[in-house]
C-alpha cells in the first residue's frame with residue numbers, strides 16, 4: 406500500500422527508534438510505573454517485535470512490514486497528551502477509514518486485531534497480536550486524533 410518512497414523513509418528511522426526502545430527498557434527497569442511496558446497484553450510468544458512511537462500527531466512503527474505470526478508492538482507515548490493504539494485488519498488505505506460522527510474511526514466496520522488502552526505521556530505498554538498475512542492499519546482512536554494524522558499502514562506477509 407505504501408509507495409516505495411515512503412517505505413524508504415520508514416526504513417531510515419528504524420535505527421533511532423531501536424535506540425529509543427533500548428533506553429526505554431532501562432527506564433522501565435526502574436519500576437517507576439508497574440504498568441509501563443513490563444507485562445505484554447495479549448497471549449502467545451512474539452516472533453517479531455516492532456517499536457511504535459506515538460506523538461502529536463503521528464503513529465510511527467519502526468518497520469512497515471513483518472512476517473506473519475505473533476507480533477509484539479512495544480508502544481511508547483512520546484507525546485504530551487494521552488494516546489491509545491488500535492490495530493485494524495483491513496485493506497482500506499490508512500487515511501480512508503470510515504468514521505463516526507464523533508470524530509473517531511468506526512471500529513465496528515473493521516476487524517480489531519488488538520488494542521492498548523490510553524497511555525499517558527511517557528508511558529509504554531506492549532501489545533501482542535497474532536497476525537496472518539494481510540494489510541493492517543495502526544491508529545490512535547482518541548477523538549480527533551485520527552484526523553490529525555495518527556494512523557499508519559502496516560503489512561504482514
Ligand SMILES: [Cu+2]
Nearest residue numbers: 488545547550
Ligand atoms: Cu492520539
